[in-house]
Amino acid sequence: MALLPKGLAFVFMVLPYLASMISVLYLFLKQQQRAPTRKEMFHFAWVFNVLFWLFNIMGFVLSCVWQAWAQPEVDVWQFVQLYVLQPQIIFVALFIVVMIGLPFYLVTLWFFGPQARRMAKHMFGG
16 A cells, blocks of 8 residues: 555655754754753654654555545555554554654754754854
8 A cells, every 4th residue: 555665755754854853953043042951852852753743644644545546446444444443553553653753752852952052052152
């Protein structure tokens, strides 16, 4: 049911995350003239992870809609109900969410923490 090759799908999954993270930090540094505080750092990390997973869930739903439209002889919604909503599949999906989400969360914390402080020091001196 995949529409894109795995490598290309991974790029479309990660690239918006990285681009938005970089642009938000750049805008934050320009507007605030400082690095994010610890509280702001954790807030950014949570918000980016939630947006990342909403983006991916939207991609899954849109791919189901596309498949249902492109192949009307296949009942995509019945497939989702019969196979995707099984407890074993949901457990594996949650495991994948943790395995992908935790590194993204830690990278975002690093990016809005130590990296942001280095960037602020470079941009504004001090």
